[in-house]
Amino acid sequence: MTRAGDDVLGVLTVRAGRSDAEINASSLTGTLGDQSVTVALEPISRTPRRAMLVVDTSGSMGEEGMRTARSAAKSFIAAAPKDVLVGLVSFANTSGVDVPLTVDRARLGRSVDALQSNGETALYAAIQTAAKALGPSGERSVILLSDGGDTMAKNKARDAEAAVATLTKGGIRAEVVAFNTDETDTKVLDRFAAAGGGSVVQAGDDKAVTAAFTAAAKTLDNQVRWRLTPPASLAGRQQLVLSGSVGPQPFRAVTDVDLGNLRTSSPTDPPAGGTPPTNGAPAQFEAPAMSWMLPAAIGALFLGLFGLVAALLAPAFQSKRSKRVAGVEVYLPEREITARARRDRSPSALTTSLVAFGDKRMADRKSTGKTMALIERADLPFRAGEWWVIRMVAIVVVASMGFLLMGGWIGLILGILLGILLPAIVLRILAARRAKQFDNQLPDALMLVSSSLGAGFSLHQALDAVAKDSADPLAKEFSRALAEARIGAEVADALERVGERMDSQNTRWTAMAIKIQREVGGNLAETLRTTAQTIRDRHSLTRHVAALSAEGKLSAYILIALPIGLFVYMLMVNRPYVALLWTTPLGLLMTLAAVALLAVGTFWMSKTVKVEV
Structure with a gap:
């Protein structure tokens, strides 16, 4: 439910299992709290509708079960209204979005045909993945085919509660098709359906599963949006009762409305009569407001890259006379270098100020002598202040990239650490x-x-x-x-x-x-x-x-690169799974332990394969 001005909006779903099930508008009455209210119906096309197919592909499903699941999922895709955005989430050892929300039914069909049975069951993680993919608002539903078992959860009770809470808090309807296997847990499936205001259908054979999926698709056609204006005297949480009839059959729907905690409809909501995208690209829908940190990181990345390029190319724009003077100055005391020569070597007043500040910072460090020795050995045309500026720019650039790629404070901190270490490592390699x-x-x-x-x-x-x-x-x-x-x-x-x-x-x-x-x-x-x-x-x-010692060194390189490469690969193919390493306390602890063990192993192997001559 949402608020639009003084009105409250919601969606009413009729589970009649028939595409011609319509609510008699004249019979609809409503009671909010202890007061009667007038309820008006509107076409559902004014509300963006999204549905996510969540299919269990674990080994317990078996080839026969997967054949049934594929057939049923394709039946749902064919029967779903054309304006409904449909996506696909499959889960086994992990869960992931196979197809983002789209109206491209052919693409969905191809992905469904590719589903295979293998591995364990990560049901609770799949519910969280589907809820996140559906977005924060609009009419959303999950069509789940599973046996209810979860063999990957570390704490089943806690993870199940978290999945139920996600459906309840997000207002996501859950239509469940319970599949019968050795790991069947119908209580969990009943809780999902109850939390999402949906239903559970037992599927005993191919026809029953297909019928259940088709009924779930038809349910999307049996939806209307209602609108009411709450009395000014009511506030807080109130019980809403809607009564009416579908054909000759009466119905009564009861729900709670928190009048003080409803999302306000924004200009990003689709206009009346609007149509969803018709291409195969993922739908772009009501994204949350962009954090101020994202544009700040993009701006810092741009400025950092510009500064880095300017600092690296500055020596290339020196005149021949400046280069000759610079070659002589290496043999002169610092006090004998004239102010004019300093200005000639600096392309701008800003650069001069930054380099001067860098000179002061580097003068107070004990490591400056070693750094300048490495710069001289590498034959780089940088003074101490110029090198300090380059390091600061590297920190800004790498920290911004870390924030953009990984997101959050963890990516920012890792980017800062990498930005501090990277210039020193590159300098040592060049020297x-x-x-x-x-x-x-x-x-x-x-x-x-x-x-x-x-x-x-x-x-x-x-x-x-x-x-x-x-x-x-x-x-x-x-x-x-x-x-x-x-x-x-x-x-x-x-x-x-x-x-x-x-x-x-x-x-x-x-x-x-x-x-x-x-x-x-x-x-x-x-x-x-x-x-x-x-x-x-x-x-x-x-x-x-x-x-x-080449074989030992190659083995060391592979053993060191393997966890890093695997981390980068998993980051690209299943980011939510890897994100647990820096979004949970246990994941952070595991990350720190892994980094420490990798550092110890790297040191140990380097000493093992290093032979002094």
């Missing part, structure tokens, strides 16, 4: 990849230096030849070492700083070999050749160990 590439290039570079020394070149000339002929990242790092040597630094010290910058133990050994040769004398070319051969032998041994 490690570049450092590994540098180490792989080093033996060939040392052999080139050794050959140049043997040909009579000085060490500076040999390093310059390497810097010119090698590829990045080795060419760039050796160029920086040469630049330091040209302004007075020792070559060995410059190479040692390269080793620190790239976290390369091999480069440190090379610098140590040069220092020792300078102190004790000897053939530097032969020393570097020996060092290069040692590095190559270590790389060969490392690759051999990696090949031997």
